[in-house]
Amino acid sequence: MNDIVQKLADAGIDVPVVISILVAVVVLLIAGMALSAQATIAKERQRRLSRVQPRSVAVLEAAKISVVRSTSYSSIAIFDLLIRRLLPQPERLRARLGKTGKNISLGQYLGVCGVLFILAGLATIVFGLSVPAALLIGVAAGLGLPYFVIGYMGNRRVAKFVDLFPEAIDLIVRGLKSGLPIGESIKSVGREISDPVGEEFRLIADSLKFGLSITESLTAALPRVDSPEFRFFLIALSIQQETGGNLAETLENLGAVIRRRRQMRLKIRAYSSEAKASAYIIGSLPFLMFGLILVVNYDYESQLFTDPRGVTQLIFGLSSYAIGISVMVKMVRFEI
Secondary structure (H helix, E strand, O other): OHHHHHHHHHOOOOHHHHHHHHHHHHHHHHHHHHHHHHHHHHHHHHHHHHHHOOHHHHHHHHHOOOOOOOOOOOOOHHHHHHHHHHOOOHHHHHHHHHOOOOOOOHHHHHHHHHHHHHHHHHHHHHOOOOHHHHHHHHHHHHHHHHHHHHHHHHHHHHHHHHHHHHHHHHHHHHHHHOOOOHHHHHHHHHHHOOOOHHHHHHHHHHHHHOOOOHHHHHHHHOOOOOOHHHHHHHHHHHHHHHHOOOHHHHHHHHHHHHHHHHHHHHHHHHHOHHHHHHHHHHHHHHHHHHHHHHHHOHHHHOHHHHOHHHHHHHHHHHHHHHHHHHHHHHHHOOOO
């Protein structure tokens, strides 16, 4: 084995790069075979069901909604086992995926992370960079990019929910004043208000149909719309159930408070817009200058990836950059 490695090295072949490519290819082949086998099994199961079920029954079966919470993290058994054994705190990541409102399983998310890691590492090696640089870029693309995208999707959905939430509270108040029970008022919100508020309140109404209390239904929806406004709503209903009182008046006051919070948030956004613009400009300058120097003198700039000292400087530079950006974000972000 040592003789083979020595002969490859004498022939000018970079052995670590070849090994990395082979390992990546093997991992991709195994993942492809697993996904193909899972798709074949699902297709065969569907074919057998279509043979033994009438068409009307099949349509009704497809339209059913499962009321049992799925406890599996992936539809592939081996991936589900690996996630349970190796991934720390999978429920937190699962709740983060639930905020997006999309049906994204934990196995699918980790599969995308692995594919991005391999593709980014291979692309870096193809461009002639070193293996440590490939690992660094692969980790950044495989872990950082999906995490950022999921966080952006979740925050955008929660922000849209908060913007529409006062209208939902007003609709509930009007229903209570007209004599409707709280369950029917929640159901009317699901019909009249657009998503994501309508979607969440439809799920809450379905939970009430299956026998859960209002507090339990709202608590189950809390991880998907984790915001102070929804927590206020949950606390108000919980206290009213225990102590009694005029629920319509309580919710009307809550709607006014939420609107004032939104106005204050918009004022703070306007006041801090100049500081945010400065942070965007300052934060983008290092990458712009790096790209310009890379175009003008590629050999000089590529030493950051090919030389171990350059890789070390790059790691320290990105770390200090991340700390500076975090400080600027803290300076312009205010909790209301």
